[in-house]
Amino acid sequence: MxxxxxxxxxxxxxxxxxxxxxxxxxxxxxPDRALCRVNVLDFAAKRGLDGERAIAAFLHAARLxxxxxxxxxxCPSCAGVLDASATLKSVNRxxxxxxxxxxxxxxxxxxxxxxxxxVNRRVRRIAAHNPEExxxxxxxxxxxxxxxxxxxxxxxxxxxxxxxxxxxxxxGDKALLSLQLPxxxxxxxxxxxxxxxxxxxxGEPTRERQTLSLIFDKVRTSTETxxxxxxxxxxxxxxxxxxxxxxxxxxxxxxxxxxxxxRRPFLTAKRLLTNQVFRDIYGADTIDVDQRxxxxxxxxxxxxxxxxxxxxxxxxxxxxFDLVRAHFQVLNEIVAAEAGAVVKTSGDAVMATFPTPDRAxxxxxxxxxxxxxxKDARGGDGLMLxxxxxxxPCLAVVLDNRQDxxxxxxxxxxxxxxxxxxxxxxxxxxxxxxxxxxxxxxTSGLTPLAHHRALRGVADEMxxxxxx
Amino acid sequence: MSEAxxxxxxxxxxxxxxxxxxxxxxxxxxPDRALSRINVLDFAARSGIDEERAIAAFLHASRLxxxxxxxxxxCPGCGGVLDTSATLRSVNKEEYDCTLCAAGYRxxxxxxxxxxxxVSRRVRRIAAHDPHDxxxxxxxxxxxxxxxxxxxxxxxxLVEEIVLDSIxxxxGEKALLSLQLPxxxxxxxxPVTHxxxxxxxxGEPTRERQNFSLVFxxxxAPTGTxxxxxxxxxxxxxxxxxxxxxxxxxxxxxxxxxxxxxRRPFLTAKRLLTNQVFRDLYGADTIDVEQRxxxxxxxxxxxxxxxxxxxxxxxxxxxxFDLVREHFKVLNEIVAAEAGAVVKTIGDAVMATFPTPDRAxxxxxxxxxxxxxxNDGRSRDDLLLxxxxxxxPCLAVVLNNRQDxxxxxxxxxxxxxxxxxxxxxxxTGPxxxxxxxxxxxxxxxLKPVSQHRALRGITDEVxIYExx
Numbered sequence: 001m002x003x004x005x006x007x008x009x010x011x012x013x014x015x016x017x018x019x020x021x022x023x024x025x026x027x028x029x030x031p032d033r034a035l036c037r038v039n040v041l042d043f044a045a046k047r048g049l050d051g052e053r054a055i056a057a058f059l060h061a062a063r064l065x066x067x068x069x070x071x072x073x074x075c076p077s078c079a080g081v082l083d084a085s086a087t088l089k090s091v092n093r094x095x096x097x098x099x100x101x102x103x104x105x106x107x108x109x110x111x112x113x114x115x116x117x118x119v120n121r122r123v124r125r126i127a128a129h130n131p132e133e134x135x136x137x138x139x140x141x142x143x144x145x146x147x148x149x150x151x152x153x154x155x156x157x158x159x160x161x162x163x164x165x166x167x168x169x170x171x172g173d174k175a176l177l178s179l180q181l182p183x184x185x186x187x188x189x190x191x192x193x194x195x196x197x198x199x200x201x202x203g204e205p206t207r208e209r210q211t212l213s214l215i216f217d218k219v220r221t222s223t224e225t226x227x228x229x230x231x232x233x234x235x236x237x238x239x240x241x242x243x244x245x246x247x248x249x250x251x252x253x254x255x256x257x258x259x260x261x262x263r264r265p266f267l268t269a270k271r272l273l274t275n276q277v278f279r280d281i282y283g284a285d286t287i288d289v290d291q292r293x294x295x296x297x298x299x300x301x302x303x304x305x306x307x308x309x310x311x312x313x314x315x316x317x318x319x320x321f322d323l324v325r326a327h328f329q330v331l332n333e334i335v336a337a338e339a340g341a342v343v344k345t346s347g348d349a350v351m352a353t354f355p356t357p358d359r360a361x362x363x364x365x366x367x368x369x370x371x372x373x374x375k376d377a378r379g380g381d382g383l384m385l386x387x388x389x390x391x392x393p394c395l396a397v398v399l400d401n402r403q404d405x406x407x408x409x410x411x412x413x414x415x416x417x418x419x420x421x422x423x424x425x426x427x428x429x430x431x432x433x434x435x436x437x438x439x440x441x442x443t444s445g446l447t448p449l450a451h452h453r454a455l456r457g458v459a460d461e462m463x464x465x466x467x468x
Numbered sequence: 469m470s471e472a473x474x475x476x477x478x479x480x481x482x483x484x485x486x487x488x489x490x491x492x493x494x495x496x497x498x499p500d501r502a503l504s505r506i507n508v509l510d511f512a513a514r515s516g517i518d519e520e521r522a523i524a525a526f527l528h529a530s531r532l533x534x535x536x537x538x539x540x541x542x543c544p545g546c547g548g549v550l551d552t553s554a555t556l557r558s559v560n561k562e563e564y565d566c567t568l569c570a571a572g573y574r575x576x577x578x579x580x581x582x583x584x585x586x587v588s589r590r591v592r593r594i595a596a597h598d599p600h601d602x603x604x605x606x607x608x609x610x611x612x613x614x615x616x617x618x619x620x621x622x623x624x625x626l627v628e629e630i631v632l633d634s635i636x637x638x639x640g641e642k643a644l645l646s647l648q649l650p651x652x653x654x655x656x657x658x659p660v661t662h663x664x665x666x667x668x669x670x671g672e673p674t675r676e677r678q679n680f681s682l683v684f685x686x687x688x689a690p691t692g693t694x695x696x697x698x699x700x701x702x703x704x705x706x707x708x709x710x711x712x713x714x715x716x717x718x719x720x721x722x723x724x725x726x727x728x729x730x731r732r733p734f735l736t737a738k739r740l741l742t743n744q745v746f747r748d749l750y751g752a753d754t755i756d757v758e759q760r761x762x763x764x765x766x767x768x769x770x771x772x773x774x775x776x777x778x779x780x781x782x783x784x785x786x787x788x789f790d791l792v793r794e795h796f797k798v799l800n801e802i803v804a805a806e807a808g809a810v811v812k813t814i815g816d817a818v819m820a821t822f823p824t825p826d827r828a829x830x831x832x833x834x835x836x837x838x839x840x841x842x843n844d845g846r847s848r849d850d851l852l853l854x855x856x857x858x859x860x861p862c863l864a865v866v867l868n869n870r871q872d873x874x875x876x877x878x879x880x881x882x883x884x885x886x887x888x889x890x891x892x893x894x895x896t897g898p899x900x901x902x903x904x905x906x907x908x909x910x911x912x913x914l915k916p917v918s919q920h921r922a923l924r925g926i927t928d929e930v931x932i933y934e935x936x
Contacts, residue, residue: 308879313876317862317875317876321865321874328868344868345868347878399813407780408785411776411777411815414815
């Protein structure tokens with residue numbers, strides 16, 4: 001643990017000390033399962049820590065090798081992990097299939113990809129480092145289900161209630177289960193291979209023994225639902241893989257539904273991409289050149305300095321550069337403080353992203369205020385910022401060796417910024433009607449004024465609101 | 469040499485084979501002095517290799533450790549090297565003084581900073597690796613003068629003629645020189661410390677012995693002028709440094725001026741910064757965050773896709789992204805082929821730099837043609853490029869982890885692009901009146917048409933021409 005102690009000393013230099021202490025305590029004292037696929041938002045909430053600081057601290061910890069970062073593709077319906085990888089580059093399928101829910105999903109980065117942190121085995125050895133040895137309920141808790149599901153402490157007991165039977169089947173082994181089928185929808189599921197068989201048990205109860213055999217191999221096949229009658233079943237299970245499987249018969253009833261609906265917020269891939277610390281540490285290395293990952297909703301904020309050309313002419317390129325750089329620094333700090341990230345600068349313009357519209361609006365208000373201060377401190381006349389905000393779907397891509405975003409939403413956001421005048425903040429309808437954003441404006445005593453403006457290249461006239 | 473052979477095999481994979489072969493031959497057969505501070509342009513001209521390919525090959529060779537890249541600050545007056553460093557980051561003084569010319573110069577990356585390549589000592593040992601063992605003449609050739617001075621092969625003979633006397637003075641030693649002064653302007657100069665003293669020998673010849681003493685130390689004292697009369701001089705010299713010095717008395721006559729006037733083209737820092745291979749290999753690592761380096765003349769080309777927003781709406785973000793990326797690839801290739809570099813992309817816009825206006829004009833014409841072919845291949849007519857070109861002074865800086873450029877010139881170039889319609893190329897007065905650029909236009913049968921348009925934020929009217 002002395003290596004670990006050094007790492008935590010290093011971590012304290014780059015992350016919030018209070019958060020670092022909480023993480024160090026976690027690594028030192030928490031049970032194994034609390035160190036596998038840590039849900040950072042839940043960790044922060046339980047300890048009363050700021051979410052952004054917690055994310056930053058875990059990112060720095062991952063960079064130092066204290067934790068390993070994992071990108072997990074989730075089933076939005078059952079919250080199971082469909083695929084897990086150390087890099088977002090592996091999220092490269094058009095669709096991910098959930099055997100349990102018998103449905104396919106496109107991997108959008110908002111809700112379908114989560115980011116979790118597992119303690120590094122060199123720092124602390126935990127049971128989940130060898131998932132093959134985890135007991136049945138712990139495999140479900142730590143490996144099968146994502147951090148989006150808030151599993152009860154007594155998961156063990158609950159599983160006993162909602163499963164008819166479970167068995168641990170070593171590689172190459174067979175098992176024969178004799179059981180009584182109730183009149184329910186029963187799901188035979190192995191969480192390791194994600195093999196599923198639906199059994200619809202209905203009709204007249206029978207005393208005749210029904211038989212069924214299932215084979216587990218690495219090929220995920222989807223099978224038709226089998227109809228059976230209530231009564232005795234002999235289930236033959238065969239493991240054709242070279243690892244342990246954990247088949248069980250789950251009753252798809254109220255208690256299971258309830259369990260799957262116990263959701264909690266989790267760190268999405270989107271939130272991480274639009275986090276400044278993440279961009280600073282991981283940069284363009286997140287996405288492959290050929291990847292184009294969908295995001296359902298991302299908020300874009302563009303700024304531009306008004307009258308910068310006159311400014312350059314008046315004070316000269318050198319002095320103008322220093323001023324522009326000072327203004328970049330101020331904007332960077334505000335963006336980072338509002339959970340956003342600066343994607344790039346161009347001339348004296350900034351393109352930034354935020355996870356939600358309210359954060360972008362809050363940042364815009366702070367930017368406007370900060371420019372006033374920058375101007376006063378410099379004694380010159382005026383840096384005035386033109387700001388535009390828009391929210392919508394986009395693609396996360398790599399362009400020009402940089403993690404970037406692409407699509408109509410980005411274009412519109414830039415165009416909205418282009419319409420802004422001195423000191424005005426322009427935002428689209430989806431931004432000002434976002435509940436948190438609108439209450440933020442109300443609290444600030446600001447009423448957005450609607451302007452119907454045609455945006456070049458955008459077919460429909462858009463409602464653009466001016467935040468005075 | 470077997471390690472070197474492997475390195476050359478690797479080099480042939482990334483660089484032009486003919487250029488790699490010529491470099492390999494040079495390293496194997498050339499005299500030592502031809503491997504110290506190589507002037508790549510001169511090498512290319514002599515070996516009949518394309519300049520751009522030669523530059524690319526030397527950059528790759530340096531990356532592999534075959535050569536060491538050196539950034540040398542030159543005196544624009546005498547072509548001497550005022551400072552040398554393995555990185556542009558060390559070029560951080562406001563002014564560099566040349567004692568020989570008794571003048572100070574602000575470093576600009578156009579003509580005052582050269583980039584040379586010296587063979588690595590692991591690949592081949594040459595005399596210049598130990599400059600303090602070089603002979604008087606070779607020290608001047610290989611160390612003192614920049615690669616822009618075309619030092620004749622019979623330089624040693626020339627030295628006999630224009631140097632009255634010279635001496636090699638080991639660290640800490642003193643020497644007395646007795647000589648007859650002719651009625652000339654004489655420069656006593658040591659190339660190691662750059663210590664210099666002017667002797668203006670004029671008036672009635674005298675038989676009386678005149679005395680003068682000179683101390684060489686690391687402090688570059690300002691150059692003084694002493695008036696003496698023709699006749700005997702006893703010159704006492706003292707070396708207070710811990711290195712050998714090489715003081716000599718140079719007759720500042722026609723022969724010296726002829727020597728210093730014998731210039732040849734050399735690889736400037738500017739040309740390297742705006743080289744795509746250099747950007748790809750060295751990236752943002754070239755300039756410090758705090759540095760702002762002046763360039764007297766750089767040509768900026770901005771492009772933007774017309775109607776891209778409609779395109780995204782019509783074909784959807786995913787298909788639009790593939791198209792936009794394909795167009796980026798085409799533009800990148802054209803920029804690199806015309807000795808330019810893509811600085812960044814913004815949405816579907818590109819910002820590129822070129823060493824001279826003619827290269828930018830040639831690139832613009834090729835881009836227009838390439839887009840036509842891209843459209844023909846798709847049987848559509850919706851990828852139209854708006855292009856703007858401007859030339860002028862700017863600052864080379866680092867912004868947002870990227871080597872970037874700043875200043876009024878960059879702003880104007882972007883504004884000019886903003887005025888362009890589909891398929892037109894707009895260029896400013898300095899671009900179309902550039903002799904080679906105007907030749908390029910003439911050869912293509914294109915006549916720039918003057919447009920009187922005001923640019924937002926620019927007080928003086930900028931002459932804008934449309935290239936039809």
